[in-house]
Amino acid sequence: MALRSFLVAIILSTSFIFLVKAQNISEPVLDISGKALEKGSQYFIVPVSGRSNEGGLAVSSIRNTVDTLVVTQYAQSSMGSSLRFTPVDSNETIIRLSTDLNVKFMSIVFTYNMSTVWTINTTLIPQRYLVAVGGVEGNPGRDTLGNWFKIDKYEDAYKFVYCPGVCETCRPFCGDIGIIVEPNNKRVLFVGSDKPLKVKFEYTTSVITVTKAPPSASNYPDRLPTMSFINVVMCIVIAYLTKVM
Ligand SMILES: *[C@@H]1O[C@H](CO)[C@@H](O)[C@H](O)[C@H]1NC(C)=O
Numbered sequence: 475m476a477l478r479s480f481l482v483a484i485i486l487s488t489s490f491i492f493l494v495k496a497q498n499i500s501e502p503v504l505d506i507s508g509k510a511l512e513k514g515s516q517y518f519i520v521p522v523s524g525r526s527n528e529g530g531l532a533v534s535s536i537r538n539t540v541d542t543l544v545v546t547q548y549a550q551s552s553m554g555s556s557l558r559f560t561p562v563d564s565n566e567t568i569i570r571l572s573t574d575l576n577v578k579f580m581s582i583v584f585t586y587n588m589s590t591v592w593t594i595n596t597t598l599i600p601q602r603y604l605v606a607v608g609g610v611e612g613n614p615g616r617d618t619l620g621n622w623f624k625i626d627k628y629e630d631a632y633k634f635v636y637c638p639g640v641c642e643t644c645r646p647f648c649g650d651i652g653i654i655v656e657p658n659n660k661r662v663l664f665v666g667s668d669k670p671l672k673v674k675f676e677y678t679t680s681v682i683t684v685t686k687a688p689p690s691a692s693n694y695p696d697r698l699p700t701m702s703f704i705n706v707v708m709c710i711v712i713a714y715l716t717k718v719m
């Protein structure tokens with residue numbers, strides 16, 4: 475008898491928790507103009523540390539590794555590359571707090587087929603969860619754990635968090651995303667910082683992409699190369715063709 479009421483109590487309380495959880499739709503993430511971030515739109519990261527030497531986000535190679543590029547923050551005030559966020563729930567049209575998302579650089583295109591989707595790399599610097607590129611969008615589950623990030627409130631702005639909820643039986647390492655400074659003052663995003671990178675989001679309609687040459691061991695540029703005239707013309711032609719089709 476006691477056991478039965480105990481079981482009933484457990485079932486009632488778990489279904490209550492489930493109901494509360496199901497009703498708890500989290501707030502939208504807002505851009506600097508106060509609009510909810512939309513799936514498919516592009517945004518620049520605006521750092522809000524108050525330090526004038528911090529800029530937007532881009533990719534870079536570190537430690538002479540050329541096949542894996544990490545996500546870095548410009549050390550000067552520069553916009554960096556624009557990003558797109560894709561929520562795990564394919565029916566969702568806006569970006570909400572604390573929900574699993576894919577993050578993709580939109581204004582960087584490699585001259586060969588390399589992904590610009592954020593993913594975690596734990597081998598580049600042993601024991602460090604670095605944010606790199608090379609992930610895939612979608613397919614939530616154990617195999618894609620490293621590709622899911624979240625945006626949470628942080629003081630008067632936001633922060634990125636790694637704590638994927640796309641696999642119920644996984645126990646992922648979780649943490650806030652901050653900056654680790656590598657030689658050459660490269661500011662690399664990593665998980666587990668006690669000083670999260672504080673960011674805001676700025677909507678952009680920019681269509682101009684920067685084409686990056688494949689990384690080469692001899693001379694990999696630290697900064698996005700200035701676009702040649704040919705590149706600019708190509709981008710405009712491609713943008714035009716995409717519109718026509
Ligand atoms: C709803 O979610 C927010 C943040 O995601 C959390 O702070 C709050 O406690 C939750 N509310 C309930 C009733 O679970």
Ligand SMILES: *[C@@H]1O[C@H](CO)[C@@H](O)[C@H](O)[C@H]1NC(C)=O
Nearest residue numbers: 539541542594595596597598
């Ligand atoms: C992490 O980077 C190393 C070095 O480039 C690479 O060999 C490895 O495949 C990467 N791991 C993942 C999960 O991308």
Ligand SMILES: *[C@@H]1O[C@H](CO)[C@@H](O)[C@H](O)[C@H]1NC(C)=O
Nearest residue numbers: 561562563564565566567614
């Ligand atoms: C998305 O919406 C469709 C139609 O309303 C529904 O059948 C489907 O289950 C939804 N998918 C998710 C992941 O909620």
Ligand SMILES: *[C@@H]1O[C@H](CO)[C@@H](O)[C@H](O)[C@H]1NC(C)=O
Nearest residue numbers: 586587588589608609610611
């Ligand atoms: C580029 O890579 C993506 C993801 O790995 C793949 O789906 C796509 O088919 C590739 N495209 C080409 C042209 O190889």
